[in-house]
Amino acid sequence: MADASKSRPAVEGVASADRALTVLSAFRKGDRALSLAELAARTGLVKSTIMRLAVSLEAHGYLARTEDGEYRLDAEVLRLGTIYTQSFRMEAHVMPVLEELVARTGETAAFYVRRGEQRLCLFRADSPHLLRMHVRVGDALPLDNSAIAQVLRAFSPRPLPAYVAALDLPIVTMGATDPHTGAIAMPVFGPGEALAGALSLSAPVSRWTPEVVAAARPVLAEAAATLTRRLGGEMPERPRAAAE
Template sequence: MPREARRRPKLEGVASAERVLTVLTAFRRGDDALELSEIARRTSLVKSTIMRLCISLEKFDLIERLDDGRYRLGVEAARIGSVYQQSFALEERVVPVLERLAAESLETASFYIRRGNQRLCLFRADSPHPLRMNVRPGDMRPMDNSAIAQVLATFGDRAPSGPRDVRLPIYTSGITDPHVASLAMPIFGTERRLIGALALSGPSSRLTAEQAGHLETRLREAAERLSSELGAQL
């Protein structure tokens, strides 16, 4: 029986805590260190208030004040970020997306990660067709020129803006297997770090280039939603 969600107490937040968090969340992806004036501009707080708040943040290593007076995020902020990344099960996020894609596209949906010179099928939702891919979760495949391998190789560990000359999704046919075609998109997490590849695969006689064109938007939108849920700022 599903557990009922506990109601939130009807309480007000703490103004001082909200000001602290306003300063902390003023930092954006791509920032190195910020001048006091820039933090004031982003938060609409006066400089004297920001300086007092930063003293408290420094005590917890959430912010570091540099010798030139600028501020940057501290090591504790990085630790909290890593805890967040590990605090949810990837399977719980990915598998429902695969199941929806398989049901809507009628092709096999899968999620791959890279392991050295191979790619690992981590999760999969089968096509309802009797003729389909026979790769199972846990199976390894080579890092060849297939769509899935191209996504994993092209985007590497991270892609701050993504390679501009790569058209997504990537479609290939007959690479690993002469009878199999695939359509793949990258999935990113925080700091646009590549997590894996989301793919649709099927017989090349059915998943033709024309059919892949019809499925591109559906796969792209699913990949972008999943990346957003995993912390990517798209």
């Protein structure tokens, strides 16, 4: 994997910016608003510091104060999130592939990208089954031992030849993140063999019988190859496809 010191300028960050971003990152899925005490508990910052940071964040549209004196995310966060999604210009290519995977397998299909030491669900098409994974678009999960995380680690920022040669693609894991769920994942590439993201199928482990997994792996491998072509990429030196 590339040495981060060679790709980043040798400068220090700004402490105040770090603290402001820590406040924004304290918000989690389902939060409508957070009290000052909750922000302090989640960030480890003292209340007086949070209040000062909140003044600037409110001025720039990232936070808003409720009538109860709590804080909520404001419109600027949504604007940047929309720009982030649109900047990839991939939705028109990715979503048809996800929908076709759901139609062919009956399971949830998703496309993840790496964000630091997390995996971000960028696009998703739900299984018609009532019992299914409930990760939502925009959710960030750790780079754990799941199939999706393994793909993102192995091929980002560039494929690691020795490690990749040992992989049996698509990668299959059962119960890696949650004991009740399993996933199958395959890398997707853009121009220059750069990793575009991880294409995955997920389902409760009760539906991932050996026969179902064996049938789904070549379907996912085919979909990843199709999406790679549509994004102007090509698979790197023979990543191994699913066993016949």
